[in-house]
Amino acid sequence: MVQQIACTRTVTSPISDFVPRCDIPQPQPSIANCIHATRSSMNRSTIWRKAPAFPLARHTCRAQWHHVPRRNFTCSSFLHREHDPRIKALDREISDDYAIIREKYDTPKYPIVLAHGLFGFAELRLSPYFPAVEYWHGIRDALTAQGATVLTPTVPPSSSIADRAAALRSALEAQSPAPEAFTIVAHSMGGLDARYMLSHLEPLPVRVAALVTVATPHRGSAFADYLLDEEVSPLHQYLPRLYQTFEKAGLGTAAFSQLTRRYMAEEFNPSTPDRPDVRYFSYGAAVEQPALLSPFRHPHAVMTQAEGPNDGLVSVESSHWGTYKGTLVGVSHLDLINWSNRVGWTVREWMGIKKNFNAIAFYLDIADMLAKEGY
Numbered sequence: 001m002v003q004q005i006a007c008t009r010t011v012t013s014p015i016s017d018f019v020p021r022c023d024i025p026q027p028q029p030s031i032a033n034c035i036h037a038t039r040s041s042m043n044r045s046t047i048w049r050k051a052p053a054f055p056l057a058r059h060t061c062r063a064q065w066h067h068v069p070r071r072n073f074t075c076s077s078f079l080h081r082e083h084d085p086r087i088k089a090l091d092r093e094i095s096d097d098y099a100i101i102r103e104k105y106d107t108p109k110y111p112i113v114l115a116h117g118l119f120g121f122a123e124l125r126l127s128p129y130f131p132a133v134e135y136w137h138g139i140r141d142a143l144t145a146q147g148a149t150v151l152t153p154t155v156p157p158s159s160s161i162a163d164r165a166a167a168l169r170s171a172l173e174a175q176s177p178a179p180e181a182f183t184i185v186a187h188s189m190g191g192l193d194a195r196y197m198l199s200h201l202e203p204l205p206v207r208v209a210a211l212v213t214v215a216t217p218h219r220g221s222a223f224a225d226y227l228l229d230e231e232v233s234p235l236h237q238y239l240p241r242l243y244q245t246f247e248k249a250g251l252g253t254a255a256f257s258q259l260t261r262r263y264m265a266e267e268f269n270p271s272t273p274d275r276p277d278v279r280y281f282s283y284g285a286a287v288e289q290p291a292l293l294s295p296f297r298h299p300h301a302v303m304t305q306a307e308g309p310n311d312g313l314v315s316v317e318s319s320h321w322g323t324y325k326g327t328l329v330g331v332s333h334l335d336l337i338n339w340s341n342r343v344g345w346t347v348r349e350w351m352g353i354k355k356n357f358n359a360i361a362f363y364l365d366i367a368d369m370l371a372k373e374g375y
Contacts, residue, residue: 183208
């Protein structure tokens, strides 16, 4: 919820342009007023809002600098889920099903391919003196320990969906001996790569029996729209420099424009039909509000007002594809690949707050589900 600060401006001191007047009694906001303000702002017609001219108001209004579709939302907090109609649209709500690891999981029949998202990698080693950083932090090892065969191919981190899909296909083709079939479990943009490969890069070297997407922006992301709109985004001015840096490093930049809602609705989805011989499953996630210093705090605010519940980068609505298995509540985009803030959770545990999600348990359950489906 964004609370706007009313500032009184005078011509006597430039400081008064940025500091609220303290000599005037200010009414204290009540919960009812806050909810009313949230409803009023979220139920407005679709419009683009420009940033206010002075910095303080620009900072407080930042979450409203984007395209806002008309929605009938109520309170923005997950603390009162039974009163929030947005939660009813999440289908199955998964709150603590994956809090702990079970004693037994079934082993899948086919090898699992873990497809990473934007800026992803299999393993990153910054120095020979430090352990390698894995994108799938501990997930591959856990699946392997349960008897599954797991592949973690690497595709170009920020290239077009087509280029990433071609690299994914090459990784499958390189497997020798070739298995009877694969299943793919994809995080974020990796799900789009897999869908493109299945629809456009036939014949495949090996049959793909099922695709499971986790927080994949099948309908694009409002934050991608926001970043690329020069009228509303203060970050747009840095994109040319960012693109130059990527190009000097030999990296592509096409991924950014292909994650917009318009591109997905008008180009990608109409031209990328599902294969009838492949089973499609999907999961979404929603977090109430990222931590104060989280890099997802601003994207989450943009996404919440534009699309509703989201994990900080991808909305629940956009995550739906094929058979929707449920929404992981209280889980962020990085929590989904086991990049949880361990310091933050340690503090919460001291406060008596139990951890409601374990990414290892989640992926073990996906493998178990695939095994029970015959894959």
